[in-house]
Amino acid sequence: MSTRPPLPPFNRDSAIQKVRLAEDGWNTRNPEKVALAYTEDSWWRNRVEFVQGRAAIVGLLSRKWARELEYRLIKELWAFDGNRIAVRFAYEYHDDSGQWYRAYGNENWEFAEDGLMRWRHASINEAPIPASERKFHWDLNGPRPADHPGLSDMGF
Template identity: 85%
Template sequence: MSIRAPVPPFTRESAIEKVRLAEDGWNSRNPERVSLAYTADCKWRNRAEFVQGREAIVGLLARKWTRELDYRLIKELWAFDGNRIAVRFAYEYHDDSGQWYRAYGNENWEFAADGLMQHRLASINEAPIAASERKFHWDMNAPRPADHPGLSEFGF
């Protein structure tokens, strides 16, 4: 069995670490890399789309990042208990017409003993924004710098 640290039961510190690792993975915009954080049969709800398994997760993420260009994401711990973590997040992207959006949402995560996520439920809303309203600025495909503000600092 492969271990994906940190593993449950989570402490505040390990839950924060798990959230930041997930954020960094998603900001890579690499569906295959991201899928390795989930069990082979992980169940997802992403908006109104329901998928199960890594292959389906890779497909969903590949479609997502084909439409959501220059994607940058910030996640923040909301709550944790045992093998579960609740996260709030926001991300910014533009479509192929150049229109920018900011999406806000919440995720509920459940982990297997090996630290892989086995269940992910995401609720997401988005709104168009002007390019001048963007808040998330760092190099593409890179983790958010440690000194870049998080969601609380932005008041999101």
């Protein structure tokens, strides 16, 4: 069996590392790569969608990133205990008409012993924003730079 470090039980440093690894993965916008961080039978609640398993996760993410263009995400640790992590996040994207949005949300994660996520519950709200109010401006082909402000730094 392979593992996906850091492994539970989490301490503050390993929980922060796990959150950043998840952020970096999602910012690739590669559904197949992202799905590998989840157990084969992982359960998700994402807005109004309930999915189970990697194939369903790939489908959900493929649909998501086909309509959420130039997607950039920041995640931040909220709390952790044992094999669970709570995160808050924000992301920006535009639709095919060029309208920009900022989405805010919270996720509750539960991990298996091998470090793969087996439960993901996400609550997300979004609002249209003018392009001039965008805050996430790093290169789309890489992760958020280490010196880019986080959510708390930006007052989100």
